[in-house]
Amino acid sequence: MSHYWKSPRIVVWTVCFGSACAFASGCNSGVSASNDSSTNSNDNNSTGAGGDGSGGNAGDAGNTGGGGNAGNATGGSDGNATTSEDTSNGSATTSPSDSTSTGDSSTSTTGSVDPIPPTLEPGTCGLDEPAFCDKFDSPSPGGRGGDIDDAKWSFARYGHPATYSFFLRGPLSTQTDKVFPSTFCGEPFSNILPGDDVRFCEGIGVDGEPSQQLNEVMDDEGDFGFNSMRIRQPFDFTDRVGTIVWDVDAKVNPLNIGHGWWIEVWITEDPTPMPYHEAPTVLAFPRNGVGFAFQFGADCPESETDWNNALETVTVTEEHDILHSIHFWEFAGDTENRCFRCADTELNRFELRITQDRAELWVSDYDDTELHLRSEVEGLDLPFSRGYVHFQHAAYNAPKDGNVTGPQTFRWDNIGFDGPTYPTPRGYDVPDNTEVDGNGRTLTGYHLMSGQTQSFELADVDLSDAVGATFNFDVFAGTGQVLEYRFNEGTWHEFTVVSAQGHDNTGMRGFSVPVALDDLVDGTNTIDVRFPEDQLRNDEMIGNLDITIEAP
Secondary structure, eight states: OEEEEEETTEEEEEEEETTEEEEEESTTSSOSOOEEOOSSOOEEOOOOOTTSSSSSOTTOOSOOOOSOSOTTBOOSOOSOOOOOOOOTTOBEEOOTTOSOOOOBTTSOOSTTOOOBOOOSOTTGGGOSSEEEEEOOOSOOOSBTTBTSOTTTEEEEEEEEOTTSOSSEEOOBOOOTTSBSOOOBTTBOOOSBOTTSSEEEEEEEOTTSSEEEEEEEEEOOTTSEEEEEEEESSOEEOTTSOEEEEEEEOOOOOTTOSSOEEEEEEEEESSOOSSOOSOBTTBOOOOSEEEEEEEOSOTTOOOOSSOOEEOOOEEEEEETTEEEEEEEGGGOBSOGGGOOEEOBTTBOEEEEEEEOSSEEEEEEOOTTOOOOEEEEEEEOOOOSOSEEEEEEEEEEEOGGGTTTBOSSEEEEEEEEEEESSBOOOOEEEEOOOOOEEOTTSOEEOSEEOOTTOOEEEEEEEEOOTTOOEEEEEEEEEEOTTOEEEEEETTOOOEEEEOOOBTTBOSOEEEEEEEEOOGGGOOSEEEEEEEEOOGGGOOSOOEEEEEEEEEEOO
């Protein structure tokens, strides 16, 4: 059972599993579930604790049904799954006779590709030595990310509407009866479904001039959800100060005391989908990563007509555990300048300068193009210096505080980073599920219940000059459960879900597993995944799958 207390700008969760109870404070600590009984709406969160068959902990209201089984399962059990000893670091193994062991998830998955000559002109995206820049000028529809270019980006979704299942997204509409009703591409919207929730539209840039921008909209539907966009090209800040830049209307619910919508930026060593700290039903600590959360306003002054925000928390993970959780009052330097003015549809300019031990955040006000040093963070101790950059839109039962809109749009532009230029890995995304439940919500993930095998097909895979590959996925499962997977009807491999910060309960997790190139073929490839029947708990699911190929 878990309870959630709120005080202005500081969020405290206590999470209890059986007789053990963990206490932590701050916006990214100790969160696995909540059953907030306050009046506006219940945060009926479910962590699907093993063995109770309900998909939720004691005290959860409603049921966790919905979604149903995914339509392309092949069903049954092949009977040739191998066994492996559960390990603490989450191992991916094959049978002893298989000479193409996939290795261990504790090994870096970034390969050994060397930098190439720069491909962008100095000054692109405002960077002296740009390695990546996307201004979202040319739509490229057809993949998981709507208009986003899937050759450059991998787009991922997760949603847990209150009392319902996981990997769900409802039709999105402007809520005219709420405070701060949202627009999408400058207009009210109605019944937007996944795939149509990411579009390029004209807006006004930081410089006050018209600009094409990426609009993405999401609704937490009374609980927790988030979008995550990963740049496929690696970002390298080894032995230097690396710089990441982006523009976004970086608003936060000005009436929040623990509920609202916000942005986060993560850097992870692996191309893992949807890295995160903790949230209701989510335990997505990346293997090695660092996240910057602009979550609850960092105690900046705000009102309905005067919106401010700031960097609230920096989270560092190592081997799927939190190494550091640094709150704004612990930042180095002068914290009095941390707040920046923000507004819906009005973009702020961000510049993050980072080394393995230190970060500086420079941000403009929405009505001023000048960058100001807002936050300095020291003692990061990052266990990596090359990885992947993710941009996120998260929300937690926003209407509960101030009756504000649940559906919210963030607008992004001029995203880039500097440094060595690496070839962009080839990414092959499994499409989202499109099944609709009885409530009109789209199930974007796939069920893995009753020992069924889910089968997926990826077309036009190019292995030319490949030096490495990874299988990347999000899974809703518990510590110690074994995901079995294979490629092209070959040998079954096993991946053991690792502990997340000591939690053994079920939650959404993200992983990257090395793949032997001999398991893959040029052209069409198949992926089969399942959980053994004797390991099933309830509501096991998988989503946001992709194969990533590294080549010079």
